[in-house]
Amino acid sequence: MVSSTESKTVKRTINYLVDGNEVSAPDSVNQEFTFSRDVFTDTITGDVTYGNWNVDNT
Structure with missing residues (x-):
């Protein structure tokens, strides 16, 4: 499993x-x-799972 962070x-x-x-x-x-x-990307199946969006409140 590979994890990364997406931001917008x-x-x-x-x-x-x-x-x-x-x-x-x-x-x-x-x-x-x-x-x-x-x-989160499963390296074997390629399935992608997303966590909840979090906001930077600063």
Whole structure:
């Protein structure tokens, strides 16, 4: 069995809208999250098993 790690980065932008002109909307917020999971490959059969996705909360 061979194990490795797969990771993906997801980016999002949050834009705020305010109804009316009494208060201005806050600036947009950009966020980036990196998810990773373990990948296990059976060297004999080639079957691949994936672990659960985990997020880096920093």
